[in-house]
Amino acid sequence: MANEHIPYKIYLEEKEMPTAWYNLRADMKNKPAPLLNPGTHRPMRAQELSGVFCDELIRQELDNDTPYFEIPEEIRSFYKMYRPSPLVRAYCLEEKLQTPAKIYYKFEGNNTSGSHKLNSAIAQAYYAKKQGLKGVTTETGAGQWGTALSMACSYFGLDCKVYMVKCSYEQKPFRREVMRTYGASVTPSPSMETEVGRKILAEHPGTTGSLGCAISEAVEKAVTSQGYRYVLGSVLNQVLLHQSVIGLETKTALDKYGIKPDIITGCAGGGSNLGGLIAPFMGQKLRGEADYRFIAVEPASCPSFTRGVYAYDFCDTGMVCPLAKMYTLGSGFIPSPNHAGGLRYHGMSSILSQLYHDGLMEAVSVKQTEVFEAAEQFARVEGILPAPESSHAIRVAIDEALKCKETGEAKTIVFGLTGTGYFDMVAYEKFHNGEMSDYIPTDEELQQYAARLPKID
Amino acid sequence: MANEHIPYKIYLEEKEMPTAWYNLRADMKNKPAPLLNPGTHRPMRAQELSGVFCDELIRQELDNDTPYFEIPEEIRSFYKMYRPSPLVRAYCLEEKLQTPAKIYYKFEGNNTSGSHKLNSAIAQAYYAKKQGLKGVTTETGAGQWGTALSMACSYFGLDCKVYMVKCSYEQKPFRREVMRTYGASVTPSPSMETEVGRKILAEHPGTTGSLGCAISEAVEKAVTSQGYRYVLGSVLNQVLLHQSVIGLETKTALDKYGIKPDIITGCAGGGSNLGGLIAPFMGQKLRGEADYRFIAVEPASCPSFTRGVYAYDFCDTGMVCPLAKMYTLGSGFIPSPNHAGGLRYHGMSSILSQLYHDGLMEAVSVKQTEVFEAAEQFARVEGILPAPESSHAIRVAIDEALKCKETGEAKTIVFGLTGTGYFDMVAYEKFHNGEMSDYIPTDEELQQYAARLPKID
Numbered sequence: 050m051a052n053e054h055i056p057y058k059i060y061l062e063e064k065e066m067p068t069a070w071y072n073l074r075a076d077m078k079n080k081p082a083p084l085l086n087p088g089t090h091r092p093m094r095a096q097e098l099s100g101v102f103c104d105e106l107i108r109q110e111l112d113n114d115t116p117y118f119e120i121p122e123e124i125r126s127f128y129k130m131y132r133p134s135p136l137v138r139a140y141c142l143e144e145k146l147q148t149p150a151k152i153y154y155k156f157e158g159n160n161t162s163g164s165h166k167l168n169s170a171i172a173q174a175y176y177a178k179k180q181g182l183k184g185v186t187t188e189t190g191a192g193q194w195g196t197a198l199s200m201a202c203s204y205f206g207l208d209c210k211v212y213m214v215k216c217s218y219e220q221k222p223f224r225r226e227v228m229r230t231y232g233a234s235v236t237p238s239p240s241m242e243t244e245v246g247r248k249i250l251a252e253h254p255g256t257t258g259s260l261g262c263a264i265s266e267a268v269e270k271a272v273t274s275q276g277y278r279y280v281l282g283s284v285l286n287q288v289l290l291h292q293s294v295i296g297l298e299t300k301t302a303l304d305k306y307g308i309k310p311d312i313i314t315g316c317a318g319g320g321s322n323l324g325g326l327i328a329p330f331m332g333q334k335l336r337g338e339a340d341y342r343f344i345a346v347e348p349a350s351c352p353s354f355t356r357g358v359y360a361y362d363f364c365d366t367g368m369v370c371p372l373a374k375m376y377t378l379g380s381g382f383i384p385s386p387n388h389a390g391g392l393r394y395h396g397m398s399s400i401l402s403q404l405y406h407d408g409l410m411e412a413v414s415v416k417q418t419e420v421f422e423a424a425e426q427f428a429r430v431e432g433i434l435p436a437p438e439s440s441h442a443i444r445v446a447i448d449e450a451l452k453c454k455e456t457g458e459a460k461t462i463v464f465g466l467t468g469t470g471y472f473d474m475v476a477y478e479k480f481h482n483g484e485m486s487d488y489i490p491t492d493e494e495l496q497q498y499a500a501r502l503p504k505i506d
Numbered sequence: 507m508a509n510e511h512i513p514y515k516i517y518l519e520e521k522e523m524p525t526a527w528y529n530l531r532a533d534m535k536n537k538p539a540p541l542l543n544p545g546t547h548r549p550m551r552a553q554e555l556s557g558v559f560c561d562e563l564i565r566q567e568l569d570n571d572t573p574y575f576e577i578p579e580e581i582r583s584f585y586k587m588y589r590p591s592p593l594v595r596a597y598c599l600e601e602k603l604q605t606p607a608k609i610y611y612k613f614e615g616n617n618t619s620g621s622h623k624l625n626s627a628i629a630q631a632y633y634a635k636k637q638g639l640k641g642v643t644t645e646t647g648a649g650q651w652g653t654a655l656s657m658a659c660s661y662f663g664l665d666c667k668v669y670m671v672k673c674s675y676e677q678k679p680f681r682r683e684v685m686r687t688y689g690a691s692v693t694p695s696p697s698m699e700t701e702v703g704r705k706i707l708a709e710h711p712g713t714t715g716s717l718g719c720a721i722s723e724a725v726e727k728a729v730t731s732q733g734y735r736y737v738l739g740s741v742l743n744q745v746l747l748h749q750s751v752i753g754l755e756t757k758t759a760l761d762k763y764g765i766k767p768d769i770i771t772g773c774a775g776g777g778s779n780l781g782g783l784i785a786p787f788m789g790q791k792l793r794g795e796a797d798y799r800f801i802a803v804e805p806a807s808c809p810s811f812t813r814g815v816y817a818y819d820f821c822d823t824g825m826v827c828p829l830a831k832m833y834t835l836g837s838g839f840i841p842s843p844n845h846a847g848g849l850r851y852h853g854m855s856s857i858l859s860q861l862y863h864d865g866l867m868e869a870v871s872v873k874q875t876e877v878f879e880a881a882e883q884f885a886r887v888e889g890i891l892p893a894p895e896s897s898h899a900i901r902v903a904i905d906e907a908l909k910c911k912e913t914g915e916a917k918t919i920v921f922g923l924t925g926t927g928y929f930d931m932v933a934y935e936k937f938h939n940g941e942m943s944d945y946i947p948t949d950e951e952l953q954q955y956a957a958r959l960p961k962i963d
Contacts, residue, residue, distance in 0.1 A: 223932075
């Protein structure tokens with residue numbers, strides 16, 4: 050315990066909490082590529098998006114220049130119920146590893162949704178309410194986003210309609226019940242409620258659904274219902290904006306104790322957590338004020354950054370959403386069963402994709418079994434049972450700390466611990482029983498999907 | 507939001523954390539009645555208990571005079587990983603209820619075991635390790651205690667053997683997997699591993715087990731295995747001593763902001779949480795320094811305080827443990843299915859029983875459906891999904907706050923929120939589906955069990 054004056058957990062005071070979200074795009078020289086209309090291949094304008102998204106969220110989505118967006122008072126009040134989240138010094142893990150490295154993690158799992166998703170859910174629900182809408186629709190796979198959104202909607206008295214991928218709906222009845230506790234209606238997808246759902250059911254009777262199909266149903270429902278809009282929990286610029294609260298708190302806490310990180314790492318599925326965590330630090334790097342190593346961690350089974358291509362692609366498998374330029378495996382790519390449900394997305398946030406393309410960030414992929422080994426090691430010494438998604442970052446933090454042990458360097462490593470694994474015990478059980486798959490897609494498979502990417506000039 | 511200077515969450519600093527546990531018995535004029543040897547009916551001596559419990563824990567169990575026990579450095583280090591727990595001002599609940607009351611709750615669910623049980627588990631594991639033991643045995647019903655103990659044993663490298671009531675083992679595979687993640691061995695009880703287990707299986711083939719049977723198996727295993735002792739998560743004096751950390755932190759946090767509670771309430775099964783929460787406040791009351799209303803909340807289906815008798819009884823249904831004087835329904839009493847598994851115990855801590863008997867504390871019983879209504883209301887405005895046990899306290903806190911609304915009094919209510927309900931979604935599902943039972947035992951039923959209490963002079 051080298052730095053005796055640094056507590057196990059650094060909690061900011063209420064008055065130290067951020068009052069504005071930070072828009073990293075304002076400091077990017079190369080801005081993320083704009084969303085394109087899937088029909089015309091021209092940049093989407095606000096007007097074209099207004100049937101799908103709330104007006105204020107569209108403004109946030111398209112604004113590449115304003116560096117700060119004030120956090121409305123109502124959202125700050127809600128944040129105060131579960132934030133600031135602790136920045137934890139992993140003293141016990143350091144001791145276990147016998148490493149000179151100093152490891153910190155920003156823990157976002159201390160709320161009932163169990164993850165960082167709530168940071169954006171409450172913002173999106175607020176703007177929907179402010180616009181006078183009746184409710185919002187969304188899809189959920191693993192269920193963390195659906196849970197967060199149902200909590201947020203319950204708080205503002207908004208109707209919440211969740212399309213849950215049918216196999217998850219059946220396999221995760223507890224997740225479904227948490228959403229019902231918060232008053233959300235949860236429909237297994239595909240359903241008979243939408244045209245696209247009926248079409249899919251007619252073509253594939255007995256299908257257990259997919260995230261792409263659930264997105265299509267949620268969008269259709271929003272567009273065809275009076276007073277409803279669609280909301281999304283990751284990938285979009287607006288979501289990374291809201292999630293900057295993670296990085297801003299982390300930076301304030303580190304600054305308070307004069308700590309300068311060497312490495313900042315987090316798991317990346319759509320990119321909402323990593324984008325939020327690194328935002329203010331990457332801003333410093335872009336402005337030439339400081340330098341850090343940033344590492345995105347993705348599963349080897351769904352390696353968008355490390356083996357994908359940087360190109361325009363559909364955000365959904367149903368191909369109804371706008372085109373986004375991103376590192377992608379192709380919207381038709383279906384990863385092998387991987388328990389980190391939140392990391393199974395075929396693409397990646399446009400902002401992170403641009404930063405990676407510009408060489409400002411690294412990426413590594415890790416195998417599932419290695420991830421669960423790290424998860425269990427972490428759980429046993431640090432007490433927290435981590436979500437499989439978060440455990441990807443734990444794996445890399447441990448690996449980097451072990452490198453320090455070899456070299457003798459006392460690097461400071463900060464990673465994002467996005468959530469808890471209470472609803473992922475089936476995956477832990479498979480791990481304990483030695484039944485976990487480490488399948489990695491072949492080059493041929495990846496080429497096959499990449500070949501079907503839309504052709505954009 | 508009347509008191510703008512009081513934050514939503516009061517977190518103590520590390521240096522403000524308690525360095526000693528408070529032993530309420532030292533301030534009690536009427537000491538709790540001693541444990542009796544079930545054969546001789548004479549007070550148990552340390553020597554008689556040493557085959558079952560660790561030496562230091564026996565010392566703590568039997569000491570009615572020492573007011574403070576220093577918390578060893580190793581335990582304080584572990585506490586720092588998940589403590590101090592927040593004292594939360596329930597601003598959102600107050601606003602929802604439109605009450606002038608000020609409501610606070612001490613939230614003990616912010617750790618992977620999901621409850622306050624970890625506070626004593628880590629202490630008991632520490633003393634076992636210090637005594638050079640190989641491991642400990644215990645039983646678990648709902649699974650919170652077993653989870654906490656497995657985390658504590660994993661931290662100190664102790665073997666942990668958990669007998670889990672068979673029906674819970676089968677119905678709660680996720681709880682089981684969490685314990686396995688922490689390296690515990692989990693055996694469904696009754697098992698073929700112990701004499702008592704084999705006997706029960708021979709007499710009742712296909713039985714799904716009971717807590718009493720699991721206790722008997724755990725005790726037998728401890729007594730017959732070299733280097734093992736038995737540990738228990740509630741009821742005992744030593745457990746209330748360790749849990750005083752809850753009340754000490756609460757008092758420091760309230761004092762820091764000059765807040766004086768009028769009512770302090772918590773759920774009571776064996777009494778570990780309530781006893782810990784009220785300890786320092788009750789100490790003040792006993793010393794004549796301050797006055798508070800204390801309210802113990804129990805389920806109407808298992809009403810030890812409100813409808814039980816104050817008498818010596820067996821702590822276990824197998825009748826192998828010492829006799830304790832307590833409010834009890836009789837060790838043969840089996841409550842109707844009630845989802846608050848942690849509140850199904852037939853008896854109550856001797857310390858709390860004596861205080862209740864002396865008129866220093868009140869008790870109320872509440873029906874299950876009303877408890878879940880309170881739980882859902884709380885979850886929707888305060889964000890946290892409460893455990894069914896904890897929700898008993900929420901019910902009473904809301905009821906008292908609504909009385910304040912009628913009378914216009916701005917009372918300060920503090921309640922213990924002992925844990926989270928992530929592993930209790932089956933109960934929530936029954937509540938949502940209107941399938942929850944509110945069965946209350948008849949007077950005849952209770953008299954039948956009370957008639958079988960052991961006869962002690």
